[in-house]
Amino acid sequence: MSSAFWAEPANALTNLAFIIAALVILLARQKTTSRSTAVLFLGIWIGVIGVGSFLFHTFATRWAGAADSIPILIFILVYLYLAMRHLLRLPVWAGVLVSVAFVPASVAVARLMQPMAGSSAGYAPALLAIFIVGVLMLRRDRRVAHGLLVTAGIFLASIGFRIADGPICSTLPIGTHFIWHLFNAVVLYRLTSIFLKQQERAAE
Numbered sequence: 001m002s003s004a005f006w007a008e009p010a011n012a013l014t015n016l017a018f019i020i021a022a023l024v025i026l027l028a029r030q031k032t033t034s035r036s037t038a039v040l041f042l043g044i045w046i047g048v049i050g051v052g053s054f055l056f057h058t059f060a061t062r063w064a065g066a067a068d069s070i071p072i073l074i075f076i077l078v079y080l081y082l083a084m085r086h087l088l089r090l091p092v093w094a095g096v097l098v099s100v101a102f103v104p105a106s107v108a109v110a111r112l113m114q115p116m117a118g119s120s121a122g123y124a125p126a127l128l129a130i131f132i133v134g135v136l137m138l139r140r141d142r143r144v145a146h147g148l149l150v151t152a153g154i155f156l157a158s159i160g161f162r163i164a165d166g167p168i169c170s171t172l173p174i175g176t177h178f179i180w181h182l183f184n185a186v187v188l189y190r191l192t193s194i195f196l197k198q199q200e201r202a203a204e
Contacts, residue, residue: 010178011057017185018050025192032196034203038082042192045075049188053181076126077102079191083133087144087198102129120162127155130191147194151187158183 025043056068084095106125113121134148162180
């Protein structure tokens with residue numbers, strides 16, 4: 001990571017994928033009858049994640065790092081709560097409890113994954129959460145379950161590209177981190193789209 005403003009043009013420019021994903025989600029929401037407030041937040045927040053990541057890959061400072069990581073954590077916690085409430089139909093207290101418990105649990109999981117995944121270990125808990133919710137949804141709604149499990153597969157591949165970036169950069173300067181951005185934009189789009197479709201069916 002260089003502190004020069006345009007040292008990582010591919011990593012900076014591919015954050016446009018998050019902005020595009022956000023716009024597509026917001027446009028899709030406008031065409032629904034539910035006009036879900038939760039989807040409005042998730043759509044806007046995908047754009048916030050893109051801006052934060054862009055700042056980190058251009059300024060590469062401590063505050064830019066916070067602008068990159070904090071919005072991601074907020075999205076994970078909000079989506080987890082929404083999944084508990086609207087997908088798994090748990091009560092409010094259970095949704096809050098799961099979301100709060102996710103933070104210390106994710107620290108433990110990340111430490112376990114550190115030897116294998118390095119700095120990417122912090123994303124393993126989110127991957128595991130998507131997979132678990134997908135499995136739990138198999139009996140309730142197979143369409144949602146399959147969507148989540150496919151999304152988990154895409155996210156697994158995305159983490160793989162992030163892990164590979166370090167070793168590959170020594171021979172290929174562009175690395176694979178920019179692919180991580182592109183795949184993550186797809187992951188966030190799919191997660192929000194799955195929730196949007198579920199909300200639309202619930203409103204019928």
